Amino acid sequence: MKLRVHQLSKSFGDQEVLHDVNIGLEKVHSLALIGPSGGGKSTLLRIIAGLERPDAGTLHLNDEEVIFREKSLLAHRRSIGTVFQAYNLFPHLTALQNITLPLEKVHGYEAREAREMAESILQRFQLSEHGHKPPLQLSGGQRQRIAIARAIAIKPKILLFDEPTSALDPEMTAEVLDLISELREEGRDFVLVTHQMGFAHRVADQIALLSGGRIVECGPPEQVLDHPQSELTRSFLQKILKY
Amino acid sequence: MGDRILKWFWISPEDRAKPIRWQVLCLNFFLAVCLIAPICFFSFSQLRYAWNWGGIAPYGGFFLKGWRNTLWISSMALVLSTFIGLVVALARRSGLLILQALSRLYVEVIRGTPLLVQISFGFYVVADAFHFQNRLIVGVLTLSLFSGAFISEIIRSGIESVGFSQLESARAIGLTRSQTYRYVIFPQAIRLILPPLAGMLANLIKDSSLLAVIAIDEFTWSAQNVAGLTYSNFECYLLLAVGYLILTLPITLWTQWLEKRTQYET
Numbered sequence: 001m002k003l004r005v006h007q008l009s010k011s012f013g014d015q016e017v018l019h020d021v022n023i024g025l026e027k028v029h030s031l032a033l034i035g036p037s038g039g040g041k042s043t044l045l046r047i048i049a050g051l052e053r054p055d056a057g058t059l060h061l062n063d064e065e066v067i068f069r070e071k072s073l074l075a076h077r078r079s080i081g082t083v084f085q086a087y088n089l090f091p092h093l094t095a096l097q098n099i100t101l102p103l104e105k106v107h108g109y110e111a112r113e114a115r116e117m118a119e120s121i122l123q124r125f126q127l128s129e130h131g132h133k134p135p136l137q138l139s140g141g142q143r144q145r146i147a148i149a150r151a152i153a154i155k156p157k158i159l160l161f162d163e164p165t166s167a168l169d170p171e172m173t174a175e176v177l178d179l180i181s182e183l184r185e186e187g188r189d190f191v192l193v194t195h196q197m198g199f200a201h202r203v204a205d206q207i208a209l210l211s212g213g214r215i216v217e218c219g220p221p222e223q224v225l226d227h228p229q230s231e232l233t234r235s236f237l238q239k240i241l242k243y
Numbered sequence: 244m245g246d247r248i249l250k251w252f253w254i255s256p257e258d259r260a261k262p263i264r265w266q267v268l269c270l271n272f273f274l275a276v277c278l279i280a281p282i283c284f285f286s287f288s289q290l291r292y293a294w295n296w297g298g299i300a301p302y303g304g305f306f307l308k309g310w311r312n313t314l315w316i317s318s319m320a321l322v323l324s325t326f327i328g329l330v331v332a333l334a335r336r337s338g339l340l341i342l343q344a345l346s347r348l349y350v351e352v353i354r355g356t357p358l359l360v361q362i363s364f365g366f367y368v369v370a371d372a373f374h375f376q377n378r379l380i381v382g383v384l385t386l387s388l389f390s391g392a393f394i395s396e397i398i399r400s401g402i403e404s405v406g407f408s409q410l411e412s413a414r415a416i417g418l419t420r421s422q423t424y425r426y427v428i429f430p431q432a433i434r435l436i437l438p439p440l441a442g443m444l445a446n447l448i449k450d451s452s453l454l455a456v457i458a459i460d461e462f463t464w465s466a467q468n469v470a471g472l473t474y475s476n477f478e479c480y481l482l483l484a485v486g487y488l489i490l491t492l493p494i495t496l497w498t499q500w501l502e503k504r505t506q507y508e509t
Contacts, residue, residue, distance in 0.1 A: 051414060078417030087408035092430045092507050101426060102416040134507055150416070 001062055001158050001189035002026050003048075008057030010043055017043045018054070019213040025206055030184055032204035032221075033193045036236060039210040041193045042162055048191060049160050050076040062157060078106055081151025082160045086167040088147035089135040095142075096122065096131040099150045107154055121149045125179065141172030145179055152183070159183070159190035166195065197240060201225050209233050298473045299482070302465075309465030310486050316383055316461060317448045317490060323387035324447060325440075328394025333424075335399055346395065353392035358453050361385055366457045382454040382461075390447040397439045401432035433505050441498035445491040462486055 005023040009016070018040045025031060033041035046052040047059065050066065050073040059066045066076055089098045096118050103114035122128045125145055135143050144164055151159055161180065165173040177199050183190065184203045194200050200207055201221040208218040209232075216232045217224050228234045251267055299306075334346040353361070365385040366378065375381065405428050413423040452463035463483060470479040 049415060051411065074417060074419065077415060082415040084408065084411065084415070087406070088412050090409065090412065090427055090431075092505075102418070105422055105426060106417045136507075154416075 001028065002060070003028075003031065003191075004058075004060040005044075006058045006060075008044070008047065008054050008059065010040075010047065010052065010054045017213050018047075021057070021210075021213070021215055023208060023215065023218060028205040029187060029189050030204045030206070031191045032200035032207045033191065033210060034195070034197065034200055034207060034236075035210040035216070040213045041210045044210065045160055045162050045191060045193050049080060049082045049162075050074075051082070078154070079157050080160060081148075081154060081156035081158075083144065083147045083151050083162065083164050085163045086140070086143075088150070089143055091135050094132050094134055095127065095138065095146045098135070098146060099153050102150065102154055117153055118149075121153050122146075125149050139172060140168045141175040144168065144172075144176045148176075148179060148183075152188070157189070159188060161190060161192040161194070163193050163195065195240070197225060197237070209236065211236065292477060294478065295473075295475050296478055298475045299469055299478050302469045302473070305465050305469060306462070306482060306486070309460055309462040312379075312460055313448070313451055313462035313486075314490060316379065316386065316451050316454065316459070319383045320386040320390065320447055320451065321444055323383065324390035324394055325444075327387055327391030328398050331391060331395035332398040332402060335395070336402065350392045350395060353389055354396075358385075358389050358450055359456060361389055362453055362456055378457055378459050382451075382457065382459050386447065386451055386454065389450065390443060393443050394440065397436055397443060398432070401434075401436035402428055404435050405431045430505070434502070434507075437498050437502045437505070441495050444494050444498075448490050448494070449487055 003023060003025045005021055008018055008021040010018040017038075021040070021044060023031075033044060035041050043052060047054050048061070048066075053068045053073075067073070089095070090101070093101065096115070099118035099121065100111070100114040103109045103117060104111060109117065119128070119131065122131050125148075127142065127145060127149065130138055130142055130146070135146070138146065148159075148164075164180070165176050168176065173196070177196065180190075180192070180199075181203055192200070192204065204221055206218065207221050207224040209216045209224060211232055217228060217230050223229075224233065225237065228237060251270060254261075254263065331346045331349060334342040335350075337343060362382070362385050365388075366381045370376070370381045409427055409431070410423065413427045418426065451461060454461055455464035455467065458464070466479040466483045470476045473479075
């Protein structure tokens with residue numbers, strides 16, 4: 001993917017969450033956004049997802065400018081797959097229906113076709129036996145994997161993960177992270193917000209550390225995580241790796 | 244042994260989720276009737292009243308006509324008030340502020356004033372000003388507007404019970420606003436809307452009796468007239484009670500059935 005963020009700013013009320021953020025990435029498959037809570041990483045991801053509008057600045061994804069008007073944002077959202085922390089799935093639908101809903105209603109596939117697509121993805125993810133279950137009968141890890149299945153079923157330009165494992169216990173976290181690694185190996189493009197430094201190191205081509213609404217450091221994991229240049233990064237990593 | 248007998252009368256907390264056997268349900272329903280019936284029997288046995296069912300028998304057709312009118316008025320008002328409720332609930336959530344203001348004004352005024360006043364004003368003032376003389380239609384409209392205000396609040400609270408994360412997910416997968424209502428919000432809200440809606444619709448049927456004040460010949464109006472002619476008040480009122488139950492029971496049963504059908508685990 002190609003991602004160019006130029007002078008992006010966003011405030012909620014009088015609190016500035018992003019301040020003149022710049023990112024210029026060419027030919028990377030995966031970007032991990034890390035940093036302290038409230039640092040602005042989720043807001044940046046939500047702007048990329050087309051769920052939030054910046055106050056100023058521009059965003060280019062694969063050489064296309066994202067226009068922050070409702071109509072074009074709708075088209076933009078339809079072309080990417082977003083997975084949140086939790087509660088991604090609709091509780092009144094089965095796992096399978098959760099995947100077919102956007103295929104049928106948003107992307108115009110026939111019911112039968114959508115069903116076949118969903119079933120083949122579930123099979124690939126080894127979730128076939130859970131297709132007929134409502135989300136509340138699934139474990140947290142299974143739910144997140146279904147959410148990822150829903151996101152990739154529409155053949156998105158890129159995938160966005162907003163702390164996809166924060167609500168999970170360690171065992172389920174591993175199950176979801178394994179799946180994301182597999183997607184990485186397939187060469188899928190994604191942006192990931194995470195607190196799992198080891199995982200970020202393994203799957204990300206580039207890591208950006210956001211703190212106080214600014215990009216503190218951006219570069220390959222070997223640089224940002226192993227040889228941090230700034231004092232802020234060092235103290236953040238020290239804190240997070242202490243336990 | 245004691246346990247097996249107890250199972251006919253009591254479900255332990257761990258059995259709550261399981262369906263109850265119909266024999267057990269029937270037995271306990273029967274017991275409940277046995278508990279209440281003596282009070283009724285006793286009350287009526289103390290009553291010094293010369294029952295004269297024969298006296299009102301000749302007016303059977305008259306009652307039936309009133310009952311059929313009530314059925315007609317209620318069915319129309321049922322559909323119309325649900326529609327009004329839905330539109331007003333959506334208007335209340337609209338981005339257009341005048342719509343929000345209109346729906347608030349409507350709900351507050353209608354909920355705060357007696358139906359009796361609304362019916363009289365609706366017919367003798369508003370309909371009269373527009374030279375509209377069809378009592379039945381004015382009746383249906385007033386009744387629908389009255390219930391619609393309550394139903395809109397029921398629907399609104401159902402809609403607002405659907406969590407923010409659900410709306411975010413709907414947005415993220417690219418559903419439009421109307422698709423979000425149709426595929427995400429309503430299927431989840433309906434579960435919460437149905438129980439109070441059933442009560443409201445049963446009320447609506449009974450409230451239609453107030454249309455007697457503008458001389459619509461509905462069920463209550465016919466009963467009052469027959470009672471006046473024959474002095475058989477209690478006979479007429481008992482008949483009224485049964486007649487309204489025949490109308491309200493199907494509503495309650497139907498919504499209970501719908502409730503079961505729209506149930507999912509939470």
